[in-house]
Amino acid sequence: MTDTLPPLLLVGCGKMGGAMLAGWRERGLSQAVVVDPFLAEAPQGATLVKDAAAIPAGFAPAAVVLAIKPQEAAATLPLYARFAGGAVFASVMAGKTIAGMRGLLGGGAAVVRAMPNTPAAVGRGFTVACAGPGVSAAQRTLADTLLGASGEIAWVEEEGLLDPVTAVSGGGPAYVFLLAELLEQAAIEQGIPAELARRMARATVAGSGALLAASTEEAAQLRKNVTSPKGTTERALAVMMDPAAWPDTISRAIAAATARSRELAG
Ligand SMILES: NC(=O)C1=CN([C@@H]2O[C@H](COP(=O)(O)OP(=O)(O)OC[C@H]3O[C@@H](n4cnc5c(N)ncnc54)[C@H](OP(=O)(O)O)[C@@H]3O)[C@@H](O)[C@H]2O)C=CC1
Ligand SMILES: O=C(O)[C@@H]1CCC=N1
DSSP: OOSOOOOEEEEOOSHHHHHHHHHHHHHOOSSEEEEOTTOSSOOTTSEEESSGGGSOTTOOOSEEEEOSOGGGHHHHGGGGGGGTTTOEEEEOOSSOOHHHHHHHHOTTOEEEEEEOOGGGGGTOEEEEEEEOTTOOHHHHHHHHHHHTTTEEEEEOSOGGGHHHHIIIIISHHHHHHHHHHHHHHHHHHTTOOHHHHHHHHHHHHHHHHHHHHHOOSOHHHHHHHHOOTTSHHHHHHHHHTSTTTHHHHHHHHHHHHHHHHHHHTO
C-alpha cells in the first residue's frame, strides 16, 4: 500500500470504469466522486452523482477519468471543461483522439489517452497510455498510478498506436472468451456432457493463461510443448494454422477493429 490517492472524478462507472475503481480502492481512495446517471447505488468508497451539475461545489479533482462510451464524448466532455485548469484527464474511450478531446475540453486541457482491458477487474489488466501536450510530469505520474493500479501499464509516444492497441489488448479478452465458448461447443459436439464441457473449456483457457503468465517461454514454445509429434494436437493445429484459417482470420479481425477505432475518432 502506497500513499492515498488524491481526489478523483470518474465519469462513467460501467464495466471498465468499475474495474478501474476497484483497483483504486485497493490503493486507498481519499475523495472520489463518480458520475453515472444510471448506477443504482454508490460504489464503495465513492460519492455517486447523476450528472456533472450535481458534483459537490468546491470539489477539485486531481484527475478526471473518462470511461463513458465514445459516442457520448461530444455531448459530455464540455460539461467537465471547468476542471481543465487543475486536473489531468485520462480517457479510456476507444478511438477518441487527444486533439478531439482537447477540442471538447478546451485547448489547454492536459489529456492522457489510454486503453485498458477488463482483466483489470482481477488485477491482471494491461493498459497502454499516451500523454498529450501540456501533461506535466506529476500528472503523468498520477495517470500512471491510476491506469496501472489494476495491472501492467506501458506508455507510447505515438498516439496512432492506440488504435491497434485497442484492437489487440483492449478487445483481446473477448477473443479469448470466444475461444472458451467455441471449445465448450466443440466438446459437446463430440459427446461430452454440457456441464463437463463448460468446466473443461473454462479451466483450459484459464490454466493456459496462468501458465503463459508464469512462464518465461515464448507462446510458440508453450504451444510446441503440448504438440507431440504425430499426436492429436498436431492434427488440430494443422486445421487451425492453415494460412487461410486462424492466421488470416486473426489478422483480418485485428485490422477490422483497428479501422473501427480510427472511425470512432470522428
Ligand atoms: N469494456 C471493455 O472491455 C473496455 C472498454 N473501454 C472503453 O471504456 C468505455 C466504457 O466502456 P464500458 O465500461 O464497456 O461501457 P459501459 O456501458 O459498461 O459503461 C459506461 C457507463 O457510463 C454510463 N454513462 C452513460 N452516459 C453517461 C454520462 N453522460 N455521464 C456519466 N456516465 C454515463 C453508462 O450508463 P448506461 O449504461 O446506463 O448508459 C455506463 O454505466 C468506452 O469508451 C470503451 O471504449 C476500454 C477498454 C476496454
Ligand atoms: O469494443 C470496444 O469498442 C471497447 C474498446 C476495447 C474493448 N471494448
